[in-house]
Amino acid sequence: MLDLLKPPVLSVQEFFVLSGRAIRNVARRPHYVDDIILQMDTIGVGSLPIVVLTGFFSGAVMALQLTKALMTYGAVGKTGELVAITLVREMGPVLTALMVAGRNSSGMASEIGSMKVTEQIDAMRALGTDPTQKLVTPRLIATAIVLPLLTIIADFLGLVGGFMIAYFLLKMTPAQYWNSAWQALEYSDLFQGLIKPFAFAFVIALVGCHYGMQTTGGTQGVGRSTTRAMVVASVWIFVLDFFITRFFVGV
Amino acid sequence: MAGPASSTALRFDHVTVRFDEVTALDDVSLEIFEGESCVILGAAASGKTVLLKTALGLIRPDAGRVYVFGREITRLPEDELQRIRARIGMVFQEGGLFDSLTVEENVAYPLRYQPGARYAPEEVRRRVEEALRFVELEHTLEKFPSELSGGMRRRVGIARAVVTEPDLLLYDSPTAGLDPITAYTIMALILKERDTRRATTVVVTQRYQDGVWLSDFRYNPSNGRLELAAGDGEVGGAATRFVVFREGRLAFQGSRAELEGCADPYVAKFARR
Numbered sequence A: 001m002l003d004l005l006k007p008p009v010l011s012v013q014e015f016f017v018l019s020g021r022a023i024r025n026v027a028r029r030p031h032y033v034d035d036i037i038l039q040m041d042t043i044g045v046g047s048l049p050i051v052v053l054t055g056f057f058s059g060a061v062m063a064l065q066l067t068k069a070l071m072t073y074g075a076v077g078k079t080g081e082l083v084a085i086t087l088v089r090e091m092g093p094v095l096t097a098l099m100v101a102g103r104n105s106s107g108m109a110s111e112i113g114s115m116k117v118t119e120q121i122d123a124m125r126a127l128g129t130d131p132t133q134k135l136v137t138p139r140l141i142a143t144a145i146v147l148p149l150l151t152i153i154a155d156f157l158g159l160v161g162g163f164m165i166a167y168f169l170l171k172m173t174p175a176q177y178w179n180s181a182w183q184a185l186e187y188s189d190l191f192q193g194l195i196k197p198f199a200f201a202f203v204i205a206l207v208g209c210h211y212g213m214q215t216t217g218g219t220q221g222v223g224r225s226t227t228r229a230m231v232v233a234s235v236w237i238f239v240l241d242f243f244i245t246r247f248f249v250g251v
Numbered sequence B: 001m002a003g004p005a006s007s008t009a010l011r012f013d014h015v016t017v018r019f020d021e022v023t024a025l026d027d028v029s030l031e032i033f034e035g036e037s038c039v040i041l042g043a044a045a046s047g048k049t050v051l052l053k054t055a056l057g058l059i060r061p062d063a064g065r066v067y068v069f070g071r072e073i074t075r076l077p078e079d080e081l082q083r084i085r086a087r088i089g090m091v092f093q094e095g096g097l098f099d100s101l102t103v104e105e106n107v108a109y110p111l112r113y114q115p116g117a118r119y120a121p122e123e124v125r126r127r128v129e130e131a132l133r134f135v136e137l138e139h140t141l142e143k144f145p146s147e148l149s150g151g152m153r154r155r156v157g158i159a160r161a162v163v164t165e166p167d168l169l170l171y172d173s174p175t176a177g178l179d180p181i182t183a184y185t186i187m188a189l190i191l192k193e194r195d196t197r198r199a200t201t202v203v204v205t206q207r208y209q210d211g212v213w214l215s216d217f218r219y220n221p222s223n224g225r226l227e228l229a230a231g232d233g234e235v236g237g238a239a240t241r242f243v244v245f246r247e248g249r250l251a252f253q254g255s256r257a258e259l260e261g262c263a264d265p266y267v268a269k270f271a272r273r
């Protein structure tokens, strides 16, 4: 029984050790600025198309779904308000994080994992660099900067998607939609909407890098790490989302 | 010239390394002197790679002590280990090259990042070119490792290991999976590095022939070939030691003649060409 529990417990311990070191390194030299910029490019620019598309369509779908319900109350005018609140607080951060987890947690796990099984991680240490500092910290910093920005873009495109439905299907005027959307948002919504992607960025980068670093067993092992990283990161995004939301609702 | 028995480059004192259920090194004691060559033989999974990684401090032993150049590294923190690693060159199995970097960037890596290495960009470039010329790959600067053949990747790995002119060189199966001609080229490079700089050389291999090259031959700079050394098992005053591993334990340690005379069937298996 104890033997059965040992691997997951050790893995969790390793995860926190790695996270601790990666976060400590943020304030420590040397900083590998080139690596940070490269990662911002892969994570940010690379995820842009998928974030734009999911953002737009989730906003549009939400407007469509809400219309039905709002019509029964004769409150179709509130479409903008509801789309804005749901998007900014919830759908924007979570959908963006899931998309980026799907692309980049798995990407980091496979990239670092193949470096692990081909002894490149050992070579890094042998040649004077700390793999946490050189690989994990730049990915963490880059994700923490880029994910909130991507979320803002997704939120905005979601609102545009909602607007398309409101304008073409519900025949609302632009002013009606955008005014109600804008006025619905409070500072705490914006704060919640930005703190979430910031927190999810830690999950995405650290889970991806952790599974990469833990990879053993050749090419097959890389495949396993890749899938695990994506699944675990996605689940933790939902769990973390629950607790952050609980905190804001509790206030 | 560093004579034999002057001081130890590497010393293992009752070292044990365990991974979950396997004992990769089991109470290993071993001493390699400066200027000496050491040939490490053994079946697959017998702990040869783990031995080299433990010498570099990449793996920490569960028991015992490891000394590099007389300094105990067993419990050194990572940043102090880095200073010692700067004096060691390691060629990983398959080369261990960074596939996201070009050949030039790979070879320049230790010059950029090793502690205490502060070279001007021109100096880095000059030394990288020199190291690549040493392995006769000066035309591949801009290539990526994936564009090179297996033998070329090993040679880039060697260039990256020797670019800092380390005092101790560790080669992990440098000829594994190569055809005999390419293997000869690699061994010639290893001997060239050893005989021009008198670096302590440790070579893990599964080919006995590699051991014979190291113990009986030397590099002739005038024609770039390996030739039989005068004397017997003594190259440039330093001996070549043979070590045979079996499931994490030292099964044999001694000279080439002793190895060939060894009665143990497992050990004798490795003393055949």
Ligand SMILES: Nc1ncnc2c1ncn2[C@@H]1O[C@H](COP(=O)(O)OP(=O)(O)O)[C@@H](O)[C@H]1O
Pocket: A216, B019, B020, B022, B023, B024, B042, B043, B044, B045, B046, B047, B048, B049, B050, B051
């Ligand atoms: N990082 C590791 N995790 C778990 N087991 C390992 C690790 N590295 C090596 N081993 C095990 O240690 C033993 C010795 O491995 P190694 O030194 O690589 O053998 P070889 O002599 O072929 O180089 C093998 O059984 C191997 O599976």
Ligand SMILES: [Mg+2]
Pocket: B048, B049, B093, B172, B173
């Ligand atoms: Mg090996």
